[in-house]
Amino acid sequence: MMTLAPFVWTFFRKPAPLPAYSVQTFAEDSSKYNANQTSVIKRQKYIDIKPFDPNRLPAEEWSKLGLSDKQIAVIHRYEERGGVFRKKEDVQKMYVIDKKLYRQIAPFIRIGDAKTKSLEYDKEQSASSMLRSNPSEYRTSVAQTRKTTGRIDMNRSDTTDWKNIRGIGSTYASRIVRYRELLGGFHQPEQLSEVYGLPSEQLEEWYSQVYIKSPVLRKIQINDMNANELQRHPYIAKKQAERIVQYRNQHGKFRSIDDMRKILMLDTDFFTKIELYLDFQQ
Numbered sequence: 316m317m318t319l320a321p322f323v324w325t326f327f328r329k330p331a332p333l334p335a336y337s338v339q340t341f342a343e344d345s346s347k348y349n350a351n352q353t354s355v356i357k358r359q360k361y362i363d364i365k366p367f368d369p370n371r372l373p374a375e376e377w378s379k380l381g382l383s384d385k386q387i388a389v390i391h392r393y394e395e396r397g398g399v400f401r402k403k404e405d406v407q408k409m410y411v412i413d414k415k416l417y418r419q420i421a422p423f424i425r426i427g428d429a430k431t432k433s434l435e436y437d438k439e440q441s442a443s444s445m446l447r448s449n450p451s452e453y454r455t456s457v458a459q460t461r462k463t464t465g466r467i468d469m470n471r472s473d474t475t476d477w478k479n480i481r482g483i484g485s486t487y488a489s490r491i492v493r494y495r496e497l498l499g500g501f502h503q504p505e506q507l508s509e510v511y512g513l514p515s516e517q518l519e520e521w522y523s524q525v526y527i528k529s530p531v532l533r534k535i536q537i538n539d540m541n542a543n544e545l546q547r548h549p550y551i552a553k554k555q556a557e558r559i560v561q562y563r564n565q566h567g568k569f570r571s572i573d574d575m576r577k578i579l580m581l582d583t584d585f586f587t588k589i590e591l592y593l594d595f596q597q
Contacts, residue, residue: 364423369400371489380420386411395493395511399486402426469501469525480524482517497549499533499592509549534594537575538568550588555581568597
């Protein structure tokens with residue numbers, strides 16, 4: 316009987332009540348959620364891309380593709396020096412175009428007829444080769460071309476007019492017109508020698524096929540332009556532009572070219588080239 320007592324006690328004993336527990340809830344940190352949501356939206360930023368030809372693409376169009384002003388400037392300098400995108404893979408070779416951006420825009424790149432570009436390039440190279448191998452034949456050919464096309468005005472001719480001159484194809488014509496725009500107009504035929512990549516052996520022949528009628532040059536507003544604007548001119552380097560603005564800020568606006576001559580880093584060669592393009596209007 317004594318051995319059964321513990322089991323009987325356990326059976327009849329009421330269990331002790333369990334302690335009460337409460338569940339406490341905390342409000343979700345909405346600021347953290349909103350921050351994460353914003354970052355996701357930024358990563359999913361959509362760029363509306365339309366088919367385009369990268370050759371001579373305006374800055375505002377490059378900007379729409381997500382490029383910064385500095386990146387766009389690199390591409391335009393490449394073109395100013397004669398660079399041409401002959402196939403869409405050439406765009407990827409620009410160090411300012413990363414792989415991610417290239418993958419985005421590649422399906423929309425439309426390059427003009429590569430065969431036409433090649434023919435124009437062959438035209439330029441053939442003329443240059445003829446001049447080196449048979450100068451008399453080249454001069455005869457130039458004379459015949461001049462009779463049919465006449466001389467052209469350097470400041471009013473478009474790329475089509477320039478291509479009427481033997482030895483000048485699309486590439487050279489585009490460089491000449493682009494350089495003229497940057498320069499603000501030509502005032503003498505010899506300025507053709509400043510255009511990047513033009514063959515020096517053909518320049519003398521080309522000088523005789525062009526003329527300048529009452530040149531109206533686009534002036535540099537030397538008292539109003541900032542350093543970035545000044546350095547876009549082919550005759551003004553970056554450091555020169557910065558020094559000009561710095562001197563102007565310290566001493567006031569320039570009244571004449573004599574005031575500019577006080578800037579020691581600007582030499583005689585600089586003033587010989589730039590003088591006709593300066594405007595000191597205040």
